[in-house]
Amino acid sequence: MNKQSLIHQIKTKKNFLCIGLDTDITKIPAHLLQTANPVLAFNKAIIDATKNYCVSYKINTAFYEAQGVLGWQTMQETLAYIPDNIFTIADAKRGDIGNTSNQYAKAFFETIPFDAVTLAPYMGTDSLAPFFTYENKWGIILALTSNAGSSDFEQQQINHNKRLFEEVIDVFSKQVDSTKLMFVVGATKPKELGEIRKRIPEYFLLVPGVGAQGGSLADVAAHGLNKDCGLLINASRSIIYASSGVDFAENAAYEAKLMADEMALLLTKYQII
Numbered sequence: 001m002n003k004q005s006l007i008h009q010i011k012t013k014k015n016f017l018c019i020g021l022d023t024d025i026t027k028i029p030a031h032l033l034q035t036a037n038p039v040l041a042f043n044k045a046i047i048d049a050t051k052n053y054c055v056s057y058k059i060n061t062a063f064y065e066a067q068g069v070l071g072w073q074t075m076q077e078t079l080a081y082i083p084d085n086i087f088t089i090a091d092a093k094r095g096d097i098g099n100t101s102n103q104y105a106k107a108f109f110e111t112i113p114f115d116a117v118t119l120a121p122y123m124g125t126d127s128l129a130p131f132f133t134y135e136n137k138w139g140i141i142l143a144l145t146s147n148a149g150s151s152d153f154e155q156q157q158i159n160h161n162k163r164l165f166e167e168v169i170d171v172f173s174k175q176v177d178s179t180k181l182m183f184v185v186g187a188t189k190p191k192e193l194g195e196i197r198k199r200i201p202e203y204f205l206l207v208p209g210v211g212a213q214g215g216s217l218a219d220v221a222a223h224g225l226n227k228d229c230g231l232l233i234n235a236s237r238s239i240i241y242a243s244s245g246v247d248f249a250e251n252a253a254y255e256a257k258l259m260a261d262e263m264a265l266l267l268t269k270y271q272i273i
Helices: 003-013 030-034 038-053 068-081 098-111 125-133 164-175 190-199 217-224 248-269
Strands: 017-020 056-060 087-094 116-119 138-144 157-159 181-185 204-207 231-235
Touching (some): 003 248, 017 038, 017 087, 017 248, 038 068, 056 068, 087 098, 098 116, 098 125, 125 138, 138 164, 157 164, 164 190, 181 190, 190 217, 217 231, 217 248, 231 248
Parallel strands (some): 017 056, 017 231, 056 087, 087 116, 116 138, 181 204, 204 231
């Protein structure tokens, strides 16, 4: 999906919600455990219930890789079940030397054809270059994450009072334009989010941390929106595990709609729609 198509979906659906399908088999409602593939049954029900209230789904590959061959098959079948007009993200956090990254890019853009994949920038620009050779595919680079350990490296000052995450943003945004590149910025750091938005006004930001991690949607919007929206807000546990009963899908839809409705108000407030 290209940038204009993503913006069109946001303005048409009047939300910028990304739902994380981080499906943990130990948290699936008990009645689904009797099905042939509980994770797939859960994912399909969640997608059916929430697809009208989001513009993106993010699949954290760890939850599927942990299940071995069946998990990879489930990930492929889940991706195939998502409607074509919804932006799909493989949350895989890949990044390695060039020939290895070539294979990672092939895995997540061709074999399992996601629209985007999350990337770890630690090994430098050459390690991520293969991901940006694909048309209408995106790399989403970790910049300032929402976990406590982000202070260990990401927030360290490296030179001229510049922090490491700022250097990552500056280096990659000079090499890759906003039609193929996003950055991950945690919702729990709204002040820094505002600083990042000033640094890269045209780029999309994938923002985890709203919901179960305590980030404020209103704060993220105030600091992070741009003229085209420019945000994908990810919520996972607060939506997909809203209920552990037979009504899990209905409750997921309710929580997704609540967030989507709040997003519509914010998009109107900031005159984006």
